[in-house]
Amino acid sequence: xxxxxxxxxxxxxxxxxxxxxxxxxxxxxxxxxxxxxxxxxxxxxxxxxxxxxxxxxxxxxxxxxxxxxxxxxxxxxxxxxxxxxxxxxxxxxxxxxxxxxxxxxxxxxxxxxxxxxxxxxxxxxxxxxxxxxxxxxxxxxxxxxxxxxxxxxxxxxxxxxxxxxxxxxxxxxxxxxxxxxxxxxxxxxxxxxxxxxxxxxxxxxxxxxxxxxxxxxxxxxxxxxxxxxxxxxxxxxxxxxxxxxxxxxxxxxxxxxxxxxxxxxxxxxxxxxxxxxxxxxxxxxxxxxxxxxxxxxxxxxxxxxxxxxxxxxxxxxxxxxxxxxxxxxxxxxxxx
Amino acid sequence: xxxxxxxxxxxxxxxxxxxxxxxxxxxxxxxxxxxxxxxxxxxxxxxxxxxxxxxxxxxxxxxxxxxxxxxxxxxxxxxxxxxxxxxxxxxxxxxxxxxxxxxxxxxxxxxxxxxxxxxxxxxxxxxxxxxxxxxxxxxxxxxxxxxxxxxxxxxxxxxxxxxxxxxxxxxxxxxxxxxxxxxxxxxxxxxxxxxxxxxxxxxxxxxxxxxxxxxxxxxxxxxxxxxxxxxxxxxxxxxxxxxxxxxxxxxxxxxxxxxxxxxxxxxxxxxxxxxxxxxxxxxxxxxxxxxxxxxxxxxxxxxxxxxxxxxxxxxxxxxxxxxxxxxxxxxxxxxxxxxxxxxxxxxxxxxxxxxxxxxxxxxxxxxxxxxxxxxxxxxxxxxxxxxxxxxxxxxxxxxxxxxxxxxxxxxxxxxxxxxxxxxxxxxxxx
Numbered sequence: 001x002x003x004x005x006x007x008x009x010x011x012x013x014x015x016x017x018x019x020x021x022x023x024x025x026x027x028x029x030x031x032x033x034x035x036x037x038x039x040x041x042x043x044x045x046x047x048x049x050x051x052x053x054x055x056x057x058x059x060x061x062x063x064x065x066x067x068x069x070x071x072x073x074x075x076x077x078x079x080x081x082x083x084x085x086x087x088x089x090x091x092x093x094x095x096x097x098x099x100x101x102x103x104x105x106x107x108x109x110x111x112x113x114x115x116x117x118x119x120x121x122x123x124x125x126x127x128x129x130x131x132x133x134x135x136x137x138x139x140x141x142x143x144x145x146x147x148x149x150x151x152x153x154x155x156x157x158x159x160x161x162x163x164x165x166x167x168x169x170x171x172x173x174x175x176x177x178x179x180x181x182x183x184x185x186x187x188x189x190x191x192x193x194x195x196x197x198x199x200x201x202x203x204x205x206x207x208x209x210x211x212x213x214x215x216x217x218x219x220x221x222x223x224x225x226x227x228x229x230x231x232x233x234x235x236x237x238x239x240x241x242x243x244x245x246x247x248x249x250x251x252x253x254x255x256x257x258x259x260x261x262x263x264x265x266x267x268x269x270x271x272x273x274x275x276x277x278x279x280x281x282x283x284x285x286x287x288x289x290x291x292x293x294x295x296x297x298x299x300x301x302x303x304x305x306x307x308x309x310x311x312x313x314x315x316x317x318x319x320x321x322x323x324x325x326x327x328x329x330x331x332x333x334x335x336x
Numbered sequence: 337x338x339x340x341x342x343x344x345x346x347x348x349x350x351x352x353x354x355x356x357x358x359x360x361x362x363x364x365x366x367x368x369x370x371x372x373x374x375x376x377x378x379x380x381x382x383x384x385x386x387x388x389x390x391x392x393x394x395x396x397x398x399x400x401x402x403x404x405x406x407x408x409x410x411x412x413x414x415x416x417x418x419x420x421x422x423x424x425x426x427x428x429x430x431x432x433x434x435x436x437x438x439x440x441x442x443x444x445x446x447x448x449x450x451x452x453x454x455x456x457x458x459x460x461x462x463x464x465x466x467x468x469x470x471x472x473x474x475x476x477x478x479x480x481x482x483x484x485x486x487x488x489x490x491x492x493x494x495x496x497x498x499x500x501x502x503x504x505x506x507x508x509x510x511x512x513x514x515x516x517x518x519x520x521x522x523x524x525x526x527x528x529x530x531x532x533x534x535x536x537x538x539x540x541x542x543x544x545x546x547x548x549x550x551x552x553x554x555x556x557x558x559x560x561x562x563x564x565x566x567x568x569x570x571x572x573x574x575x576x577x578x579x580x581x582x583x584x585x586x587x588x589x590x591x592x593x594x595x596x597x598x599x600x601x602x603x604x605x606x607x608x609x610x611x612x613x614x615x616x617x618x619x620x621x622x623x624x625x626x627x628x629x630x631x632x633x634x635x636x637x638x639x640x641x642x643x644x645x646x647x648x649x650x651x652x653x654x655x656x657x658x659x660x661x662x663x664x665x666x667x668x669x670x671x672x673x674x675x676x677x678x679x680x681x682x683x684x685x686x687x688x689x690x691x692x693x694x695x696x697x698x699x700x701x702x703x704x705x706x707x708x709x710x711x712x713x714x715x716x717x718x719x720x721x722x723x724x725x726x727x728x729x730x731x732x733x734x735x736x737x738x739x740x741x742x743x744x745x746x747x748x749x750x751x752x753x754x755x756x757x758x759x760x761x762x763x764x765x766x
Contacts, residue, residue: 042522044391099752111389111521112755115686118679119751125675126745130738246675250533253526261522305462309541316530320515323527327519 001158006291008160012149013288018279019272020168020237023175026271027230028248029255030182030264031223037199037262038219039100041113046227046252048124051245052091053228054235055132057084058139065141074170075142081232088224091127095120096220104216121246128242137240142166167236178229179268182222186264191218199262247312251278254315258322260329269330274315282308339694339763346701353709360584363591365708370598371660373700376684377602377609377693378652383682384691384765385618386645387625389521392512392528394677395535396650399508400501400657401667402539405546407497408556408662409489415479415544420487422472423544429468433461476544486547494556498601498658505654506647508535513646518639532678539669546667553666559593562586594663601659602697605652609693621645622691653681675744680707683747687754689761698763706750707743714742 028050035043043049060080070076099120103113145151146169149161186192191214198205198215206212231245238244255274259266285303293299306313322329350369354362375393382388437457444450477485508531516527539546546552565571565586575585612618624631624638632638661667680703688699718739722732754761 042525099756102756111387114389114522114525115682116752116755118682119748119755122675122679122683122744122748122751124748126741126743126748129741129744133737134741243673247533250526250530254530257523257526307541309537310534312530312533312537316527316534319526319530323519323523324515327523 002291005158005160006288008152008158008162009288009291012160012162014276014279014283016162016164016168018276020171021279022272022275023171024230024234024237024271025248025251025255025275026268027175027178027226027233028252029259029267029271030179031226031230032252032256033259033262033264033267034219034223034226036256037264038195038215039104039113041110041117042253042261043223044114044117044249045095045121045124046223047246047249048121048128048242049088049092049224049227050231050234050248051128051240051242052124053084053088053224054231054240054245055084055128055242056087057081057228057232058132058137058235058240060084061139061141071142073143073166075140075167075236077139077141077232077236078170081229084232085225085228088228089221091124092220092224093217096216101213125242125246132242134242137235139240140167140236142170165237167233171233171237174229174233178226182226182264185222195219250312251275251315254319257319258329260331263329263331266329266331273330274318277318278311278314281305281314282311339698342698342762346698346705349705350701353705359588360591361708363588363595365705367591367594367598367663368660368708369701369704370595370602371656371663372681372684372704373697374598374602374605374656374659375653375681376688376696376700377605378649378656379681379685380688380690380693380696381609381645381649381652383685384693384696385613385621385625386642387521388517388642388646388649389525390528390646390649391525391674391678391682392530392532393653393681394672394674395528395532396505396508396653397657397660397677398532398535398539398669398672399504400498400654400659401661402546403501403504403654403658404494404497404555404661405552405667406489407492407500408494409552410491412479412484412486412488415476415484415487418479419472419475419544422468423476423487426465426469426472429461430465433457433465436461473542473544481543484547485550486544486552493558494662495558495597497662498655501658502651502655505657506651509647509650510643513643517642517646529674529678532674536669536672539667539672546669549670551666551668551670555662555665555667557665558597558662559590562590565589598659598663601655605655606693606697609652613693680747683751685761687750687761689763689765691765692761692763695761695763695765699761702762703747703750706746710742710746711740714739714746 028046031049032043032046035041035046057077057080060083061075061077064070064076064080069079071079099116100113103116143166146164146166147162149163151161152163153159153161184192186196194205194210195215195218197208198210198212202212205215231240234245234248251274252271255270256267257270258273259268259270283304286299286301289299289303350362350365353365375397378396379390379393382390437454440450440453440457444453476487479485512527512531516524540548542548543550562583563586566582571586571589572582575582578585613621620631620636621641623634624636624641628638684699684703685696686699687703688697689695715736718735722735725732
């Protein structure tokens with residue numbers, strides 16, 4: 001019994017939150033990795049692209065709410081999501097047209113594009129703050145719990161409860177659908193195949209008649225959609241604040257690099273590796289170990305390896321370890 | 337000639353601020369401009385000389401700020417008595433474990449044995465370290481936690497903290513450079529981004545070191561206090577004969593004192609940077625930047641040179657950070673924001689002209705001036721634009737509120753415009 005109670009505690013405080021967070025990171029890292037694979041630079045504006053798409057979603061949600069539209073138990077934001085995606089797509093396509101295309105034509109070194117993306121980051125950040133302000137926003141209006149801790153305890157008769165928030169369930173479900181659609185697109189459709197060809201060998205792809213501008217445009221569309229979905233899910237699960245989204249850049253990049261830059265499968269694996277390590281290292285294990293260990297060994301302190309404020313240090317440490325021992329990442333990404 | 341004109345324009349802008357707004361604001365811009373110029377010089381060494389992409393400027397600046405606390409503040413003897421020895425012991429244990437792990441990694445042959453030994457040393461060592469370290473921290477932090485609750489500093493003159501800040505930053509840069517240099521450039525960027533966040537997290541959470549978010553206030557100053565000047569009879573009579581209000585004059589005098597100190601540092605750093613750039617070392621650096629493969633073929637140790645210039649540039653950022661905290665008179669870890677302390681410095685370097693020290697200095701002044709003045713200007717602009725709509729209307733409110741966010745937007749536009757139309761900056765590299 002003690003073992004099951006410990007397991008439930010572990011699931012409740014570690015596995016469930018880390019899975020939801022991992023799915024959000026994975027979606028973010030997929031965007032970073034795709035920009036890297038096709039456009040060949042690290043996009044520093046990705047966090048702010050996420051923030052912009054989420055901002056558009058939130059504004060639409062408020063509009064829908066004032067019209068009295070709702071999805072019942074599901075958050076209204078899901079209904080507003082397509083609008084947010086379209087707004088983000090419009091923004092990145094406009095950015096590509098005005099900013100990036102010029103440098104692509106000049107064939108500048110990748111680091112130049114990174115600096116350009118820094119400027120884009122500033123602009124997006126300013127736009128988001130213009131529209132919605134720098135404050136914390138909570139826009140989840142659906143039912144709060146799929147299973148609440150109390151209900152779970154009543155059903156099972158265990159001492160510990162397992163709570164699954166609906167935002168966590170929605171995150172996982174949406175992420176699975178989006179990732180499945182993305183992989184189907186990349187592996188089965190003609191356009192997806194041409195994108196992978198372009199990523200593998202640009203010159204060869206150009207020789208076989210693939211239009212680079214088309215590939216780039218489709219990449220931006222996918223990236224904007226992924227970013228908006230990731231941002232909205234993160235916002236539903238936690239809350240929306242432009243600055244937090246900027247800070248997500250670090251775990252997202254860590255996920256993409258750990259998985260191997262340019263590899264979509266790696267981005268997903270990296271997202272979960274980073275999320276699980278962050279949660280497990282900053283979680284206080286006292287309760288779980290109290291159930292699992294014999295009474296004599298029961299810990300008297302919190303058994304928290306690092307305080308939660310150091311979660312950046314965790315993604316960073318994993319990043320450094322992977323870079324030192326396997327510079328191309330777990331899934332053999334590119335190393336230009 | 338054109339360069340002199342650009343500097344004259346920036347100086348003119350600051351003078352205009354003095355005439356139309358107040359001399360206090362103008363001198364404030366001048367002081368932070370001087371500090372920004374030093375920071376920009378540091379980043380310019382890394383990016384302009386060597387092409388290293390460091391986005392962890394904030395971390396090195398914050399380490400400089402920490403140095404002012406560690407040097408300038410008086411030691412808290414009760415806290416030292418309560419847990420100082422344990423904390424130092426804990427840190428020594430931690431360092432020993434890391435050294436042991438590195439030794440195992442380099443000395444033992446590759447294989448399962450080495451991996452197991454590494455894991456045992458690191459995991460076991462971590463628990464030993466926490467067992468020694470944690471009680472010390474708890475003891476120190478419980479000593480009069482409202483006023484102190486930290487170990488304090490050495491109680492030396494705060495000027496000493498400036499070079500020490502540089503040393504701290506250089507140490508951190510050496511560690512990060514050792515791991516991330518030699519890998520590709522994007523990885524260095526992400527690694528520095530991470531180290532900066534970690535430095536801030538340490539400053540925010542290690543209360544025994546820096547009081548965390550409780551902030552360290554009342555840092556000693558290298559210049560007299562305004563109140564003392566106002567009490568000083570000689571100063572007051574001197575100002576009255578000049579026909580100036582002693583209260584305003586005292587704050588102007590203090591700011592001028594800071595400006596003189598900062599200017600001295602800027603001139604020394606600029607002179608060193610210029611001579612380095614003109615020396616064979618500088619030519620070698622630029623050769624490495626322009627073609628690494630060719631430089632390596634000529635027998636240059638690219639990774640070592642990169643490490644060297646990375647450490648030097650970060651040290652300059654650390655010095656600037658110490659100067660900035662001295663000017664503020666307090667260390668407030670929560671105010672370190674990457675957009676302000678990392679990316680803004682990058683805008684300075686690129687707008688000024690990467691690879692050219694004078695360009696970096698110009699960029700420091702110009703961008704800082706814009707950063708300060710864009711907000712009041714934006715407010716004015718929004719007032720004019722929204723003057724058509726009635727007072728208190730939603731659109732007008734929204735527009736006036738958004739003026740506060742003009743800064744980031746403007747900086748982005750400035751950066752993008754310069755990159756597009758004058759990618760080598762205002763004063764290009766020769």
